Amino acid sequence: MKRLLIGGAAAGLTATALFLGGALRGSPSASSAPVARPPAADSTAAQIAKLQAELRGSSDDVNGLDALGLAYQQRARETGDPTYYTKSDEVLSRALRLAPRDLVATSGLGSLALSRHRFREALALGRRARAISPTTARNYGVIGDALVELGRYRQGFQAFDTMATLRPDVSSYARVGHARLLLGDVAGARSALRLALDASLGQGETEAWTRVQLSKAAFSVGDIAPALAQARAALRAFPGYAPAYDALAWAEYGRGRMHTAIAAEQEAVNRIPLPQYVAMLGDLQGAAGRPAEARRQYALIGVIQRLLVANGVDTDLETALFDVDHGIRLRSSLALARRAQRERPSIDGDDVLAWALARTGHCQEALGYSKSALHLGTRDALKLFHRGAIEQCLGNRAAARGWFRRALALNPRFSVLWAPTARRELR
Amino acid sequence: MHAALPRISKPIVVAAALALGALALVAILTRFPAPGDAKASSHSEAPLISQDPRADNTDLYAFVSPDDTNTVTIIANYIPLEAPASGPNFYSFDDSALYQIGIDRNGDGNADTAYQFRFNTTTRNGNTFLYNTGPISSLSDPNWNRPQTYTVTQVQLNKNGKAKDAVVLGSNIPTPPDNIGPRSTPNYAALATAAVKNLPGGLKVFAGQRDDPFYVDLGSIFDLAGLRPFNPFHLIPLPAAPGVDGLQNYNTHSIVLRVPISQLVQAPSTTVGIYASADRQQKTVLRQDGTKDGHGPWTQVSRLGNPLINEVVIPLGDKDYWNREDPGDDGQFAHYYTTPEVAHLENVLYGAPPQGHAGGALAPIAETGRGDLQQILLTGVPGLNFTGSTPADLLRLNTAIKPGANGACPGGTASPAAPDRMGVLAADLCGFPNGRRLGDDVVDIELRAIAQGYGTFLNGAFGLPNLTPNNLVGDGVDANDVSFSGAFPYVATPHQGYEVP
Numbered sequence: 019m020k021r022l023l024i025g026g027a028a029a030g031l032t033a034t035a036l037f038l039g040g041a042l043r044g045s046p047s048a049s050s051a052p053v054a055r056p057p058a059a060d061s062t063a064a065q066i067a068k069l070q071a072e073l074r075g076s077s078d079d080v081n082g083l084d085a086l087g088l089a090y091q092q093r094a095r096e097t098g099d100p101t102y103y104t105k106s107d108e109v110l111s112r113a114l115r116l117a118p119r120d121l122v123a124t125s126g127l128g129s130l131a132l133s134r135h136r137f138r139e140a141l142a143l144g145r146r147a148r149a150i151s152p153t154t155a156r157n158y159g160v161i162g163d164a165l166v167e168l169g170r171y172r173q174g175f176q177a178f179d180t181m182a183t184l185r186p187d188v189s190s191y192a193r194v195g196h197a198r199l200l201l202g203d204v205a206g207a208r209s210a211l212r213l214a215l216d217a218s219l220g221q222g223e224t225e226a227w228t229r230v231q232l233s234k235a236a237f238s239v240g241d242i243a244p245a246l247a248q249a250r251a252a253l254r255a256f257p258g259y260a261p262a263y264d265a266l267a268w269a270e271y272g273r274g275r276m277h278t279a280i281a282a283e284q285e286a287v288n289r290i291p292l293p294q295y296v297a298m299l300g301d302l303q304g305a306a307g308r309p310a311e312a313r314r315q316y317a318l319i320g321v322i323q324r325l326l327v328a329n330g331v332d333t334d335l336e337t338a339l340f341d342v343d344h345g346i347r348l349r350s351s352l353a354l355a356r357r358a359q360r361e362r363p364s365i366d367g368d369d370v371l372a373w374a375l376a377r378t379g380h381c382q383e384a385l386g387y388s389k390s391a392l393h394l395g396t397r398d399a400l401k402l403f404h405r406g407a408i409e410q411c412l413g414n415r416a417a418a419r420g421w422f423r424r425a426l427a428l429n430p431r432f433s434v435l436w437a438p439t440a441r442r443e444l445r
Numbered sequence: 446m447h448a449a450l451p452r453i454s455k456p457i458v459v460a461a462a463l464a465l466g467a468l469a470l471v472a473i474l475t476r477f478p479a480p481g482d483a484k485a486s487s488h489s490e491a492p493l494i495s496q497d498p499r500a501d502n503t504d505l506y507a508f509v510s511p512d513d514t515n516t517v518t519i520i521a522n523y524i525p526l527e528a529p530a531s532g533p534n535f536y537s538f539d540d541s542a543l544y545q546i547g548i549d550r551n552g553d554g555n556a557d558t559a560y561q562f563r564f565n566t567t568t569r570n571g572n573t574f575l576y577n578t579g580p581i582s583s584l585s586d587p588n589w590n591r592p593q594t595y596t597v598t599q600v601q602l603n604k605n606g607k608a609k610d611a612v613v614l615g616s617n618i619p620t621p622p623d624n625i626g627p628r629s630t631p632n633y634a635a636l637a638t639a640a641v642k643n644l645p646g647g648l649k650v651f652a653g654q655r656d657d658p659f660y661v662d663l664g665s666i667f668d669l670a671g672l673r674p675f676n677p678f679h680l681i682p683l684p685a686a687p688g689v690d691g692l693q694n695y696n697t698h699s700i701v702l703r704v705p706i707s708q709l710v711q712a713p714s715t716t717v718g719i720y721a722s723a724d725r726q727q728k729t730v731l732r733q734d735g736t737k738d739g740h741g742p743w744t745q746v747s748r749l750g751n752p753l754i755n756e757v758v759i760p761l762g763d764k765d766y767w768n769r770e771d772p773g774d775d776g777q778f779a780h781y782y783t784t785p786e787v788a789h790l791e792n793v794l795y796g797a798p799p800q801g802h803a804g805g806a807l808a809p810i811a812e813t814g815r816g817d818l819q820q821i822l823l824t825g826v827p828g829l830n831f832t833g834s835t836p837a838d839l840l841r842l843n844t845a846i847k848p849g850a851n852g853a854c855p856g857g858t859a860s861p862a863a864p865d866r867m868g869v870l871a872a873d874l875c876g877f878p879n880g881r882r883l884g885d886d887v888v889d890i891e892l893r894a895i896a897q898g899y900g901t902f903l904n905g906a907f908g909l910p911n912l913t914p915n916n917l918v919g920d921g922v923d924a925n926d927v928s929f930s931g932a933f934p935y936v937a938t939p940h941q942g943y944e945v946p
Contacts, residue, residue, distance in 0.1 A: 072668075075681075121762050151762030159491070175730040185765050186725035186744050187500070192491035197730040206732050213728065216541035217497055220534055224492050231491075254533060254574060 062092045083113035084122040091130060096223070098260065098290030100329035106130050107330065121150045128160035132167075135332040137362060140164040155185035162193060169363040171200065171394060188217040188224060192231060200365070202395035204239050211235060226256035233265040237272055239397065240429035245269040260290040267298060272431045276306045293319050293326075293333070297340050301434040316344060334358035335370055342374045343435055352378050365391045365401070373404045381411035399425040399432030403440050410443070419444060498524045499539035500723035502749040503697060504659050507719045507842045507880045510703060511852040512932060516647070517844060518703045519546055520883070520936060521721035521749070522657065527696035530942035535576050535623045536654065537593050538564040538698055542723050543743050546702060547602075547772075549718035550711040554773030554837030555606060556720070561598045562652065562700055564620075566591055577622070577629050584619040584639050593620045595652055597644060597702075606771055614644040620653040624696070626943025633938060641933060649703040654696050655936035656927050658883045659752075662920040663691025670794055672892075674921040678806040680794050688921025694945045701934035706844045716830045718839030720772050722748040745769050750838035751822050751878070752887040757787055758822075772837035775823060779836050782819045787895050788812045791918070808912040810896050817909055821878050821894060826907065829869065830879050842880030851931075852882055866923055870894075872902040883929045883936065889919035 069086040073079060087110035094102035107130060113123035128143035144160030151157065162177030175197050182190035191214035198207035211232045218225040229252035237245040246269040252262035263286035270279035283299040286292075300315030319340060323333045335358035341351035355374035359367035369391035375384035388405045406421030422440040431437050506520040523544065527536050538544065543563060547556025569590050570578065579588035596616040600608035621636040622629075630636060641651045665671035665688065669681065676683040700721075709717040724743035747768050749755070758781050759767045767778060788810045792800035795807045820826060823836035830841040849855040853864040854875040866886040868876025870893060877885040893899065898915030927937045 153766035154762055155765050163491075179729050182728050183744065184769065185746055186727050186741075187497045187746060189492050191728060194728045194730055196491065198732075201730070203732065210728055213541050213726065216539050217499065217725065219499065219539070220531070220536055221496065221498065227492060251574065 062089055062096060065089050066093060078116055080113045080117045080120055080123070083109045083116075084120065084126060087113065087123065087126050087130075091126070091133065094133065098292055100326050100331055103130060103134060103329045103331065119150050121147060121154065124150060125154075125157055125160055128157075128164075132160065132163050134330045135167075135335075135362070136330070137164045137167040141168065153184060155181045155187075155190060158184065159189055159193060166197070166200070167362055167364050167366075169365070169367065171197075186213075186217075188214045188221075188228060191217060192228060195231065195235070199235060199238070200394050200396050202397045204235060204397055208232065208235050222256045223259065226252040226259045226262055229255060230259075230261045230265045233262075233269060237265070237268050238399070238429060240272070240431075242269055242272040245272060258289060260286045260292070260295070263289070264295050264298065267302070271302060271434060272429070274431070276302060280306060287315075291318065291322055293322050293336055293340065296322065297343075298434070305434050305438075316346075332361065335362055335367060338374060339370045342370070342377050345377075348374075348378050352380075359387075365394060365396060369398075369401050369404060372408060376404065376408045376411055379411070381408055384408045385412065397428055399428040400436065402428065403432065403436050406440065406443070497725075497746060498526075499537075500542045500725055500746050501525055502721050502723050502747045503657075504752060505719065505721045505749045505840055505881070506658070506883055507717075507840050508852070508875065508882045509706070509842070509844055509846070509848055509880070510933070511848045511850055513703070514847045515707075516649075516703045516705050517709055517717070517842060517880075518701065518933065518935065519719060519721075520658075520702075520934070521546055521700045522655075522659075522697045523700070523723065524698045525657070525695075526692070527654070527657070527698070527939075529624065529694065529696055529940040529945040531623075532625070532942065533574065533576060535625070536696070536698060537566060537591070537623075538562075538595070538620070538652065540564050540566050540593075542725055544700060545722045545724065546700070547720050547722065548709055549720075549772070549832070549837070549839055550709065550714075552714070552718065552833035552835065553604075554718070554775065554835040554839070555604070555771050556602050559600050559602055559608070560614075560702055560704075561600060561608075561611075562595050563598070564593050564595045564652075566593045577625070580628060581622050581630050581636065582632070584621065584636060589622055592622070594618055595620065597650060614646070614648065615642060615650065618642050618650065618652070623654045624939040624941045626941050628943075630941075633941070637934075637938065646708065647705045649933055651699070651701040651934040653698065654939040655699040655934070656925070656939050657692050657695045657697040658925050658929065658936055659692055659697075660690045660886075660922050660925045661692060661888045662688040662922045664689055666691075666920060670790055672795075672918065672920050674919060675795060675806070678795050678804060680802050680805070682804055686921075688919075688923075690922045690926050693926040694940050696939040699934065699936050701936065703933060710844055714832070715845035716825065716832055716841055716843045718750075718772075718825075718832050718837065718841050720748055720750040720839050745771075748772070748838075750840050752881065753891060754822070754838055757891070758782060758785065760786070772839050773835060775838050776836045778838075779819055779823060782822055783815045784813045785815060785818060785895055787892075788815065791892070791896050791915075795918070807896060807915050807918070810912070810915065815895075817897075817899075818894060826869075826878070828907070829874065840881055841878070843874075846874050846879060848875040852884075867893075867900070870900045870903060884924065886919070886923055889923070892918045892920070 066089045069082055069089060073082045087106045090102045090106035110123045110126045113120055124143055125147040128140050128147055131140035131143055140160055141164035144157055144164055147157040158177045158181035162174045162181060165174030165177060178193040178197050182194055191210050195207045195210035195214060198210060211228060215228045218228045229248045233245045233248035249262050249266035249269050252259055263282050267279045267283035270282055280302045283295060283302055286295045287299050296315050296318050300312040304312035323337055326333050334354055338351050338355035338358050341347055352374045355371045359371040368387045372384045372387035372391055385408050388408050391401050392405060402421050402425040406418045409421060410418035422443050425432055426440050502521060502523055503525045504522040507517060510516045510518045524536055543561060546560045548558045549555060550557055569587055573590060576591055577589050581589040594617045597614040599612045599614055601610040602608055619640050621640045624630055624633050640653055643649055662673060665673050671679060673686040673688050676685045722745050724745050727741040727744045745768060750772060755764060789812045791807060792810050795801060795805050796809060797805045800809045823838060824834060825831040825841040830843040832841055846854060851863060854873050864876060864882055864884055865871035865873035866884055868885045868890060869879055870890055876882050877887050877890055893916055896915035896918050897910040897912045898918060899909040899911050900916050901911060903909040904911035929935050929937055
């Protein structure tokens with residue numbers, strides 16, 4: 019049944035737009051329906067149903083299992099429902115038992131391990147996929163993503179360079195962009211992401227994902243107008259896209275529109291209740307003087323995280339950051355942050371551990387991890403702020419003020435919780 | 446996979462399914478929206494399995510222009526499966542990609558001259574994201590908010606593929622808008638005609654949206670290589686049925702170029718080798734000069750000479766590599782042609798015993814030593830369109846074979862009344878694999894060639910095998926859903942979003 023899709027994602031479309039631009043086509047589920055899709059592939063759900071039916075005929079069809087395993091991962095991406103990870107794991111593992119050197123199953127399990135934050139496992143799978151096909155670009159994506167999350171940047175960036183040599187496309191451009199962001203080259207990152215955008219135009223979710231990255235890169239340096247424009251364009255490219263609502267919320271917050279930001283983040287949470295969306299929503303509500311609502315959001319996070327863990331996702335780092343940020347179970351969150359950093363010795367792991375240490379009074383030890391978190395030259399205002407707090411804790415007032423100033427100079431609204439603190443400290 | 450097949454049926458299904466590798470995954474990975482990777486947290490999960498439709502060269506055609514037989518028309522198509530109603534975004538060529546048509550005149554397998562196309566999209570009104578804000582009545586209509594123009598450059602290439610002596614043949618050439626509907630694009634044919642331009646040297650060019658001229662029963666072929674007319678003989682039999690064109694009502698983007706034959710061939714040869722490609726700029730994490738993103742080297746991400754090579758001949762793990770390589774280096778892939786996966790598949794699914802099954806019908810097909818396929822697809826056929834011993838995936842066109850006004854070859858043994866969709870297999874030497882016309886049924890031609898059912902003409906003329914009933918294999922879709930134009934740019938008007946939602 020075709021119908022007009024008005025409201026929700028299409029809210030930005032005026033009546034005139036509908037009149038002149040043509041009505042949007044949507045499948046019954048507005049949140050997962052890309053426009054501009056051929057009818058045969060309208061929804062991942064339909065694709066999954068078709069593949070499941072075919073596999074009932076021959077359950078040993080490796081290619082069918084491969085396709086279903088990847089479709090489950092796409093469905094997880096669209097719905098945020100981690101039970102699809104478990105399903106994907108089952109069918110891809112079965113494919114691999116039937117055909118131990120199957121390329122798609124091997125790299126598919128690698129990308130699944132990445133999604134579950136099991137980066138060592140992802141690295142091993144990526145290398146196995148590379149052994150099967152050393153010229154397939156995406157194998158280097160799995161390897162590079164894993165290495166970067168494990169803090170092995172030089173090797174990780176080499177893998178990205180190899181990937182972009184084998185096949186320049188949205189996947190490899192996006193990784194080059196991500197690496198440049200880590201290195202503090204925001205202009206270079208945005209230029210790589212613009213190439214990624216050109217290579218993704220018209221591809222619904224992929225285009226929207228790329229626009230969200232452009233939005234975040236702009237926001238990271240306080241460039242609010244393009245952050246806003248890209249988030250909105252992402253919603254036009256893929257109506258209902260939760261990450262785009264999240265990016266929109268950050269951009270709205272960036273220009274001081276708290277209530278619009280809350281509404282946007284609520285849209286994100288309604289579609290995919292990822293812990294970081296729920297936390298952002300609570301933070302925004304708290305900052306807008308609605309502490310009771312904020313507490314309700316925070317209470318949800320534990321439940322969601324348990325669901326993620328039950329489906330094989332390692333959430334230690336995210337949980338530790340949330341707990342430390344919100345002053346919850348500080349002592350146990352330090353232990354969690356230590357464990358998370360061992361599993362994920364990246365600048366993010368180091369930063370969260372540094373922050374947990376600082377908030378529990380271990381400021382000297384925190385300093386070492388903060389230095390490590392900033393060693394790539396990443397222009398991440400939150401990490402700069404954490405460093406300022408650590409210097410302050412160590413009694414280095416001038417140094418602390420310097421870091422706070424740098425964080426705010428990068429983006430005066432880098433964090434709902436901590437930008438006001440940084441400003442206060444500078445008064 | 447090529448080992449002797451067990452006799453019990455279930456493992457055979459498995460073997461068949463395994464053999465489907467290229468086909469089924471192409472369906473999943475290239476022809477349809479890509480499953481990506483889940484995004485559960487702050488870890489920045491960039492897509493890993495992405496399609497690249499705007500740099501996906503789907504088909505290449507080349508034929509002596511029936512209405513001007515001193516010229517050849519080359520058509521390179523990009524962007525598969527364009528849904529006509531795709532607003533609010535619509536389709537266009539990629540401003541960041543390099544589109545190219547390569548010409549091999551000397552038979553070394555590599556392009557010695559190439560026509561390069563670079564596109565540029567402008568926004569006429571920054572205050573709206575709409576494609577158009579009213580009816581588009583001309584190519585310069587201010588209501589059209591995102592017009593795209595392009596530059597055509599001819600380059601000479603040295604042995605290493607390095608471009609030199611670039612000559613700009615035309616710049617700021619307009620493309621027509623996409624065919625939206627009776628309100629936005631009321632007189633579409635006129636818009637398309639206005640986008641046909643003459644270039645110096647007797648060239649003519651068009652670039653823009655068109656009906657996808659390719660026709661194939663996608664739905665059945667991707668269901669365990671089903672061919673509906675042959676359904677009763679499949680390993681999993683079904684009642685016979687007519688084929689269904691899976692690309693009916695889909696559009697594509699075409700680059701159409703007419704070039705005088707004198708600029709394409711090098712005497713005494715009358716045969717030209719052609720391929721089309723798309724390149725993207727290579728990028729590295731560390732910027733080369735530290736400050737600016739210069740132009741990274743171009744890297745080929747897709748190429749096409751003969752139809753369906755990437756889909757049917759090249760295995761998944763080699764696709765990225767194959768697409769990067771130049772045709773002149775195709776010798777390294779020759780074994781995929783001489784031991785074709787699809788020959789095995791046809792035996793298993795449709796063959797009579799011992800290769801096939803009790804309900805099968807096809808005579809046993811040789812699965813190895815297929816020099817015939819290597820010749821047709823990599824070197825050309827001696828006496829028809831041979832270009833030398835260097836194996837290269839090029840579309841080879843003997844320009845001395847002239848069509849009549851309707852595109853058919855008047856001098857052959859085939860009926861000159863109309864072009865025969867089976868081309869050379871039906872003695873119509875103006876068709877595939879001597880070049881490729883829009884109407885040529887390359888799916889059936891390749892299926893029969895692989896099945897060694899070459900037909901009586903090629904059996905008599907070149908001694909190629911003509912097994913029966915292998916010479917009847919086909920997907921049952923014998924023509925495009927709309928008819929082609931008799932005049933440049935030949936490809937049919939694209940389907941309108943308003944009519945084909």
